[in-house]
Amino acid sequence: MIKKNMNRTNKVVFRLALLGLLTVPYVYCTAQQVDKSAHAGVGVYEAAISNQNGYIYVTAAGSRKAPNGAIYKVDPHSLAIVDSISLQENPPYGIGINNKTQILYTTNTRSNSVSAIDISTGKLLATITHGGEKSHTREVLVDEENNLIYISDVGDPSSIWVIDGKSNSYLHSIENIGKTVTGMVFAPGSTDMIYVTVMGDNTISKINTKSKKVEKSFSSGGESPVNIVSDGKRLFVANQKSGTITVLDEAGTLIKSINTGAGAIGIAYDPIKNRIYSANRQTGTTTVIDASSLEVIADLATGSHPNHVKVDAKTGVAYVINKTKGVRPVEGQPAVVDTNGDTVTRIVD
Secondary structure (H helix, E strand, C coil): CHHHHHHHHHHHHHHHHHHCCCCCCCCCCCCCEEEEEEECCCCEEEEEECCCCCCEEEEECCCCCCCCCEEEEECCCCCCEEEEEECCCCCCCEEEEECCCCEEEEEECCCCEEEEEECCCCCEEEEECCCCCCCCEEEEEEECCCCEEEEEECCCCCEEEEEECCCCEEEEEECCCCCCEEEEEECCCCCCEEEEEEHHHCEEEEEECCCCEEEEEEECCCCCEEEEEECCCEEEEEECCCCEEEEEECCCCEEEEEECCCCEEEEEEECCCCEEEEEECCCCEEEEEECCCCEEEEEEECCCEEEEEEECCCCCCEEEEEECCCCCCCCCCCCCCCCCCCEEEEEEC
């Protein structure tokens, strides 16, 4: 019945086009929409999804006055918090997961360390440091095949830690990458090459993990590139200051710059529906982009400060982590509560 109705509709559309009455392109598409949002902790930052149990793991650093760092286990359907892992001494920010070993890795920016946690038991396996006086751990990239974990260490110049996932110990660093390295993604088909966003230089660097050297650098096509993903052929870069997603080929040639919204920071690729998601912190929106046409197909209000977006590789459902607004208390006035912050938002078709 559905097929017959669609065929009938297509015939009508064709006739209207012949008569010149249809002036806009006719495209069948499913509308993206916000399904629900729920509280996810205090000081939420990023999320990872286990492909074994399907749960979402959200980092929350608490507040500076009351750190109370934790990882919250969130049900992907109801968005209810079903469990938590305390990391009070080392509040977590960035997060990554080795789905083969089911070990979570968090970057603990305040203590300049990395935590390794067993998902099944919630046990803290190790707190990892690089032995230096200064560091600013940021993002996590996991090489599941070789059981290696890469951690961006923000600085001027920046470096990348390499952690052995078998012993959960620091191996070495890849040094002198550039000013303020943040996001990372493996080159298509290879874990020997990593593309990184060099935020302070407005560039992307290609790093050889074997030689531990930068092989080439090129412009990100925007200002303050902060995070990066790939669809296996192209690079998609979230540029925070310019509020754009730039699309580049592997050689660094700019294919297109897509306006999303002020503070484009989180980015994810959905291989099921071939879409790109951009979490735009300043506009409070998440932009959905068709990765084929490179056109915006939705711009959704998802929370106060969308900071991170993650797509379930099995279902194609997207989850946005929204930070809370920092509201300074005013003497003699009641405290302002941001009900749209510290939430996780579920986006579906």
